[in-house]
Amino acid sequence: MLDLKWIRENPQDFDAAMKRRGLPPQSDDLLGTDRNWRDTQTHLQDMQARRNAAAKEIGKAKASGGDAEVLIREVAELKDETQRFIKVERDLQEILDTKLSGLPNILDADVPDGADETENVELRRVGDAPSFNFEPKEHYELGEALGLMDFATAAKLSGSRFVVTSGQIARLERALGAFMLDVHTLEKGYLEVSPPVMVRGSALYGTGQLPKFEEDLYKISDDQYMIPTAEVPLTNIVSESILVESDLPKRFTAHTLCFRSEAGSAGKDTAGMLRQHQFTKVEMVSITTPDQSQAEHERMTACAEDILKRLGLPYRVVVLCSGDTGFGARKTYDIEVWLPGQNSYREISSCSNCGDFQARRMKARYRPEGEKGTAFVHTLNGSGLAVGRTLIAVMENYQQADGSIRIPEVLVPYMGGVTEICAA
């Protein structure tokens, strides 16, 4: 949600910002509705003020045994008109709200312009792609050959975009999640959280998935959805609250299942477990003051990168261009891991600074020290990392000529001492 006051004061900047998002200028339309709404509100409040004053006088008159007949009749006559204006005012506010809540966040000045993901800008590459003296395979070829990854059975059980893993591959996924959580909680200061994976619509509105992106979600009851990412429950922990500045930043992490309908991605990444309806992810969320959020964004990205470094996986970091940056984000870094089987870099983490965009929607505030009143917090979220995709990356980068897979050293303790996954 954007700040309406800011739009009032900076209509040109607002239109320019929307243009970067590929949207037409709309300050005139928006501010027209706003003007209308405020005029209505002013008028309504005048009527309410008169009514309140009269009601008080009636109280006084009755207390002193006087006659209040005239006043009572006057107020009764005001009533219908007041009721009508309440409705008009409410409708206008709803129209304004609908318009505002459909607007994407303002991009940071240093986000590069561009139409789509082909214009994202690479910032750095870390680690060397492994060299093989054989043709590296894709993860699903390796997994199926090992007998530990079964897409046919998953299709029988659940349909497309699911997988059944077993044995050491299943364990490897569990090991990865545990390893990531340990790093974030023991070394990076994140609080481990085990949140619900079903949430109300209001939580999804808070983080910006609703109302625009409902088709991407699994809806399971009147007002409950499966989470597409733990960003939703973790960030909404602070919704509708006023935090103490000295408690910031707050850092949360969680290892959860995520559910995505993948509507509109038919035919994309259909082979293997790169794009599933259900997958696990370790998520990081930070709640900060406005001053802290930029540095926190870099820090969070570094936390995600550190996992890849320790796993010995080569990757690159890109900053998303204007056309590829998500609805709620000001600026997003994607981390892409090298997949030898695909001979390309693929997204494994996305770290976004949302500024106060989500905080406004969910009414998450704090009290700035030494100032009166409250201010909105800033929120950030990042994958640290997508566990399913990390599993893929480990398999492909650590594969050997015979189809076995070495276990990265840091994971061996999590694998109960196993150093290699071989065919049974």
Place this chain on the structure above:
RNA sequence: GGUCGGUUGGCAGAGUGGUUGAAUGCGCCGGUCUCGAAAACCGGUAAGGGUGCAAGCCCUUCGAGAGUUCGAAUCUCUCACCGACCGCCA
């Protein structure tokens, strides 16, 4: 699923129709005292919005919505959530 009880400011917790936006305590901010601090004492302290150059004035909000009334935190209805017990299940 059933019955009963609850939902009030940052927190705890009064308040059953009239000047209550809301007692009191805690917390927080400022002051007195002190070399400084603690304690004690004094004062201040809800959020959101409209209007105004400003001081200020005004509106809304006591879980949400609808209703009764000149007037609702207080009465009625619906819903949500929390708690207790019962039933069922892990």
